[in-house]
Amino acid sequence: MRFSKFELREIVKAWVVVSLVFGIATVGLNSKLLSVFPFMFLTAGVGFLFHELAHKFLAQRYGCWAEFRSNNGALLIGLLLSFVGFILLAPGGVFIHGASRSQHGKIAFSGPLMNVLVAVLFLVLYLFFASEVFVYGFRINSLLAAFNLIPFPPFDGFSVWRWNKFAYGLIALCAVVLFVF
Numbered sequence: 001m002r003f004s005k006f007e008l009r010e011i012v013k014a015w016v017v018v019s020l021v022f023g024i025a026t027v028g029l030n031s032k033l034l035s036v037f038p039f040m041f042l043t044a045g046v047g048f049l050f051h052e053l054a055h056k057f058l059a060q061r062y063g064c065w066a067e068f069r070s071n072n073g074a075l076l077i078g079l080l081l082s083f084v085g086f087i088l089l090a091p092g093g094v095f096i097h098g099a100s101r102s103q104h105g106k107i108a109f110s111g112p113l114m115n116v117l118v119a120v121l122f123l124v125l126y127l128f129f130a131s132e133v134f135v136y137g138f139r140i141n142s143l144l145a146a147f148n149l150i151p152f153p154p155f156d157g158f159s160v161w162r163w164n165k166f167a168y169g170l171i172a173l174c175a176v177v178l179f180v181f
Contacts, residue, residue, distance in 0.1 A: 001057055007067045011049065014070040014091040017079060019045040021089060022140060024082040043137035047118050047144050048091065054114035055094040058107045064098040087143075093154070105163020108156040109171060115145035116174050123178075138178075145175035 003011075022044040023036045052068050059066035070092035078089045099107060122137030149157035149172045160168045 001053070001060055004067060007069075010070045010092065011052070011068050014068070014075065015041070015045045015049055017070075017075045018048045018089060018091050021078045021082040021087060024079070025085050025087045026136075028085075029083060039133045039136060043122070043133060044140045044144075047115055047137070047141040050114045050118055051111040051144060051148070052092075052094055054110040055096070055107050058110045059094065059096045059099060059103075062099060062103045062107070064096050064103070064107075066094050066096045068092060068094050090154075102163055105159050105167075108159035108163070109167055111156050112145045112148045112160075112171055112175060115141045115148065116171065116178060119145060119178050142175065142178040142181070145171075146179045149175055 019037060019041040023033050023040040026040070027033055027036050056066045056068065071090055074090040074092070078087070078091070081088050094107075096104065096107060119138050119141035122134045122141060125131075126134035126138060148155055149160070149168070151157040151161040151168070157168065157172070160171065
């Protein structure tokens with residue numbers, strides 16, 4: 001994968017804010033946040049990162065230009081809402097140029113698919129190690145998969161639905177089953 005220096009800064013900024021949002025919404029803005037933040041960086045942050053990198057990897061594999069850009073306004077709103085325990089995130093996304101409609105659908109599919117796979121990985125880790133951090137990882141990635149599959153713009157679900165309704169139904173079913181599990 002190819003990254004610009006600007007893109008790397010954008011990814012790190014969004015990763016930190018996503019982790020803070022989940023941390024603050026979970027424990028509030030107090031001393032507990034210092035102990036929770038590393039776990040959120042691992043669980044929510046990795047879920048966010050892998051989701052976006054899945055889009056970027058597949059787009060570049062198709063020969064498209066693809067770079068992540070954070071949405072500063074949305075990051076700020078997400079951060080402010082976390083102070084009242086509410087999580088609403090649209091940290092940014094991978095901007096893609098040169099993809100066909102079919103390729104765009106497959107690229108959109110890759111993000112929620114990655115969250116489903118990461119959620120399952122955290123579930124398996126929990127079954128072996130029974131750590132609360134793995135429960136957080138499972139729950140957060142299940143939520144990220146389901147949320148991103150909303151079938152309206154600008155969510156991934158819209159592009160997946162337009163591309164292939166069967167693929168949409170399959171990944172949405174997996175995400176919802178994991179989310180309610």
